[in-house]
Amino acid sequence: MIDQGFERRSAAVTEMPDELRHDVRLLGNLLGQVLAEQGGEDLLADVERLRKAVIAARRGEISADEITAMVAGWEIERLVQIARAFTCYFHLANLAEEHYRIRTLRERDAEGKVQRESLAQAVHELGHERVTELLEGLELHPVLTAHPTEARRRAVVTAIQRVSGQLTEYNSPGRGASERAENKRRMLEEIDLLWRTAQLRSTKLDPLDEVRTAMAAFDETLFRMVPQVYRSLDAALDERTGTRPPQARPFIRYGSWIGGDRDGNPNVTARVTRDTIQIQSEHVLTALETACSRIGRTLTASAQFAPCSPELRTALATAVDAHPEVVSELATRSPREPHRQWLLFVTARIAATRRRDLDLAYRSSAELLGDLRLVQGSLAASAPRQAYGELQHLIWQVETFGFHLAELEVRQHSQVHAAALAELRTGGELSERTEEVLATIRVIGWIQERFGVTACSRYVVSFTRSAEDIAAVYELAGYALGDRAPVLDVVPLFESGQDLANSPLVLTGMLDLPQVRQRLADTGRRMEIMLGYSDSAKELGPAAATLRLYEAQEALTVWAAEHDVKLRMFHGRGGALGRGGGPANRAVLAQAPGSVAGRFKVTEQGEVIFARYGHIAIARRHLEQVTNAVLLASSPAVGASTAAAADRFRGLAERVATASEQAYRALTEAPGFPEWFGLVSPLEEIGTLRLGSRPARRGLGAPRSLDDLRAIPWVFAWAQTRVNLPGWYGLGTGLASVGSLDELRAAYAEWPLFNAMLDNAEMSLAKTDRSIAKRYLALGGREDFTHQVLEEYDRTRDLVLRVTGHTRLLENRKVLSRAVQLRDPYVDALSHLQLRALRALRTGTPSDQERERLSTLLLLSVNGVAAGLQNTG
Numbered sequence: 001m002i003d004q005g006f007e008r009r010s011a012a013v014t015e016m017p018d019e020l021r022h023d024v025r026l027l028g029n030l031l032g033q034v035l036a037e038q039g040g041e042d043l044l045a046d047v048e049r050l051r052k053a054v055i056a057a058r059r060g061e062i063s064a065d066e067i068t069a070m071v072a073g074w075e076i077e078r079l080v081q082i083a084r085a086f087t088c089y090f091h092l093a094n095l096a097e098e099h100y101r102i103r104t105l106r107e108r109d110a111e112g113k114v115q116r117e118s119l120a121q122a123v124h125e126l127g128h129e130r131v132t133e134l135l136e137g138l139e140l141h142p143v144l145t146a147h148p149t150e151a152r153r154r155a156v157v158t159a160i161q162r163v164s165g166q167l168t169e170y171n172s173p174g175r176g177a178s179e180r181a182e183n184k185r186r187m188l189e190e191i192d193l194l195w196r197t198a199q200l201r202s203t204k205l206d207p208l209d210e211v212r213t214a215m216a217a218f219d220e221t222l223f224r225m226v227p228q229v230y231r232s233l234d235a236a237l238d239e240r241t242g243t244r245p246p247q248a249r250p251f252i253r254y255g256s257w258i259g260g261d262r263d264g265n266p267n268v269t270a271r272v273t274r275d276t277i278q279i280q281s282e283h284v285l286t287a288l289e290t291a292c293s294r295i296g297r298t299l300t301a302s303a304q305f306a307p308c309s310p311e312l313r314t315a316l317a318t319a320v321d322a323h324p325e326v327v328s329e330l331a332t333r334s335p336r337e338p339h340r341q342w343l344l345f346v347t348a349r350i351a352a353t354r355r356r357d358l359d360l361a362y363r364s365s366a367e368l369l370g371d372l373r374l375v376q377g378s379l380a381a382s383a384p385r386q387a388y389g390e391l392q393h394l395i396w397q398v399e400t401f402g403f404h405l406a407e408l409e410v411r412q413h414s415q416v417h418a419a420a421l422a423e424l425r426t427g428g429e430l431s432e433r434t435e436e437v438l439a440t441i442r443v444i445g446w447i448q449e450r451f452g453v454t455a456c457s458r459y460v461v462s463f464t465r466s467a468e469d470i471a472a473v474y475e476l477a478g479y480a481l482g483d484r485a486p487v488l489d490v491v492p493l494f495e496s497g498q499d500l501a502n503s504p505l506v507l508t509g510m511l512d513l514p515q516v517r518q519r520l521a522d523t524g525r526r527m528e529i530m531l532g533y534s535d536s537a538k539e540l541g542p543a544a545a546t547l548r549l550y551e552a553q554e555a556l557t558v559w560a561a562e563h564d565v566k567l568r569m570f571h572g573r574g575g576a577l578g579r580g581g582g583p584a585n586r587a588v589l590a591q592a593p594g595s596v597a598g599r600f601k602v603t604e605q606g607e608v609i610f611a612r613y614g615h616i617a618i619a620r621r622h623l624e625q626v627t628n629a630v631l632l633a634s635s636p637a638v639g640a641s642t643a644a645a646a647d648r649f650r651g652l653a654e655r656v657a658t659a660s661e662q663a664y665r666a667l668t669e670a671p672g673f674p675e676w677f678g679l680v681s682p683l684e685e686i687g688t689l690r691l692g693s694r695p696a697r698r699g700l701g702a703p704r705s706l707d708d709l710r711a712i713p714w715v716f717a718w719a720q721t722r723v724n725l726p727g728w729y730g731l732g733t734g735l736a737s738v739g740s741l742d743e744l745r746a747a748y749a750e751w752p753l754f755n756a757m758l759d760n761a762e763m764s765l766a767k768t769d770r771s772i773a774k775r776y777l778a779l780g781g782r783e784d785f786t787h788q789v790l791e792e793y794d795r796t797r798d799l800v801l802r803v804t805g806h807t808r809l810l811e812n813r814k815v816l817s818r819a820v821q822l823r824d825p826y827v828d829a830l831s832h833l834q835l836r837a838l839r840a841l842r843t844g845t846p847s848d849q850e851r852e853r854l855s856t857l858l859l860l861s862v863n864g865v866a867a868g869l870q871n872t873g
Helices: 004-008 010-014 018-039 041-058 064-072 076-110 119-126 128-135 154-170 177-196 207-237 270-298 310-322 324-333 338-355 365-382 390-401 414-426 432-451 467-484 497-510 514-522 534-540 542-562 584-589 607-613 616-633 636-648 650-668 673-680 711-720 731-736 741-750 752-766 770-780 783-804 814-843 848-869
Strands: 139-145 410-413 458-462 489-494 526-532 566-572 599-605
Touching: 018 041, 018 076, 018 154, 018 177, 041 064, 041 076, 041 814, 064 770, 064 814, 076 154, 076 177, 076 616, 076 814, 076 848, 119 128, 119 207, 119 616, 128 207, 139 566, 139 616, 154 177, 207 270, 207 390, 207 607, 207 616, 270 338, 270 390, 270 432, 310 324, 310 338, 310 365, 324 338, 338 365, 365 390, 410 414, 410 432, 414 432, 414 458, 414 467, 432 467, 458 467, 467 489, 467 497, 467 514, 489 497, 489 514, 497 526, 497 534, 497 542, 514 526, 526 534, 526 542, 534 542, 534 711, 542 566, 542 650, 542 731, 542 752, 584 599, 584 616, 584 752, 599 607, 599 616, 607 616, 616 636, 636 650, 636 741, 636 752, 650 731, 650 741, 650 783, 673 770, 711 848, 731 752, 731 783, 741 752, 741 783, 752 783, 752 814, 770 783, 770 814, 814 848
Parallel strands: 139 599, 410 458, 458 489, 489 526, 526 566, 566 599
Antiparallel strands: none
8 A cells, every 4th residue: 555656756667576576565464454444444555645745746746734734733642653553564665675685695695606795706706725714713703782773662573573474475486375364364364463562661671671682683594594605615615515524613792781891881881791691501402402302413424325434333332421410322223224323422512512411511612612513523434414414514613602602891981990999999898890890700710611712802991092091991800800910812892093003012011011911922912903983983973084094903903913813803894884884895995905814803783683584594695795805904915905005195185084084073062053953853862762681872961072972872863853964964065175076086986995985975975865953953943953964865865976976875775765755755754754743842831741742752663763764873
């Protein structure tokens, strides 16, 4: 019903593939049926009236003022229902697009060609020998974070997943008419439930809720997907994969800040961190137990056709002596099937590990690996396909996830450490916060004792200004546990422009610390530092931050070479373009030469986790693309080309960075700007959405400056106003400062960083709607700020198009362009509803009851716009 406007709109509609159009129409019609059943035909009519009006406004057939009048004529309760309808529609449209993407990936794979940005393509381009060399040090380290950018409730996500399952079956080839009719009925039932499910959280998440949400991605996707990536690489290296020892080694290591990141989040305590690692362990041990049981039960090879090795025979005899009741029963159930007996015994030991039955439990994942390799070695001689097939997948899973699933990282602010040390050195009574710092270090020690050092050793220090900030953590560890202090790799986090510039000096100071020197000796001179994208972009503006981060990476790469340090840079990138987001593989290729060197570590935040890891086919494609980019970026040829371009355009970059930062600061540091921003956006209300356990700002009350505001609500609020300012503001002024269009075009063509920066800005500009944005900006009563923002938008849009040579935004990105163009009118509808609520809250004097109703409408519209734009912060 509400999707039919798709078929009457512009050139973008003609580009819509038939399969996608079919799914959108099907889901839209089912939602229309639910609306009519639950809200009456008049609700559906009102939804249709608004839908047609916003499309007509896009065509210039009616004015936005007419839509404002229409919305003003409805009661708040009706507007709430309409907001819910459009939000549900976006969830279903997003689902249809995800299905089309999966279908497209499978169709391309079926063609039998080497796919672009795949592991096979990297092997083809670099050569077998070079990839094999890179494999020795290859490491891809995604780190999941609980940064609050997922606006959807888990109940909504699971409802959408149930619709997804029915849609998959409905579209499966060979389905009979009665089967499809049943799938359609079930879809209607699930969409009905989606409509009835509350879109807004009624209670605030606590950190363990966030941990369990992340575990859903592991259970449903990550555990099964990771060995598929390794298998893909192994097949690219040698098509005989599955019949010989693998050439691909496990190179993916997941990390997590969820339950460990306490910077600005008092809800993350030592007890939470302890509970987190136990939850992670429970999930991975359950997954390993299930996989081992499945493989063991199906491994029915008889000793007659797959003889048992002497080593395995001895191990079975030893197991009978140690655990006769367990092994004897397995021998009775599986006579003359020694490999099956052994794997089922291993399964029993994994189960005992999960239950903490110390008599039978494994002491470490290395011990489990030894038992799996024992049976693999036995099978290799007579049944190599059994040795290097599913059993190899299980071995890869143990190597990747261990018994802890993901390395748990701790983060805390340097000022918290300084305050704690000041108390400890005076010897007086300790504050609760200092006691918590010491308890956290003791928990790290406990985790290492139970799961090993690799389960939790990295301690990230926010706002690192000097080597003393690193030394503080080691001193605190001494206070906490004395000589039994845990092994710590203290990671400095550089976020501000000044801190990025000073980072080499800080690292030089760190080399004087005995604990750092010891870790360098223990790890083969490996060191990790972290670069913060969010706060640097909020401070400097998107263009200046991008270029200053690149400069810092160049300087750090030189520093590492001079000091014989293998430096890994941890990229703290957000999901939104204003926080360092964008296509991850292009971001890798845009890094400074030598800074990747086969290693890439990056945060995966909020809605990005479910966007990239919500489906196994999409997750696999994402990891293949990023790994492809890491391999290519580590090749000398790519590095030399990037270095030459960076050198050529260094002066241009400096002019762009300086001018763009000046323009950005002229706006954001102007008197009255924070107050104005609070008026023109739903900033205050976003803090009540209960997106996560972390507070939305660093202090109490309204923000007095950008420093008081976290990067996520800053980006989220600007997205809601349809301005998207953090993704492009200042770039136009920066480009204009160069004065030579030809030079800018050359930089765009030759320098991957400059190319990615402009393409990301183009995506942000495409999600900006000037006419809607102007209505939000007018709420602040500052025409000077409004003029300043819109003038920079016009300048940036014009120059980006001129430099890229495009006649319209996203001209060369057909899929993304189609998604943006087809969603924009429906996002307009929600924006008009949001403006109605925001205007009344900001300029009116509503009663307490009316304020509550308006706030509900506002928050529902925020939720819907986030779904429509497919990003929050």
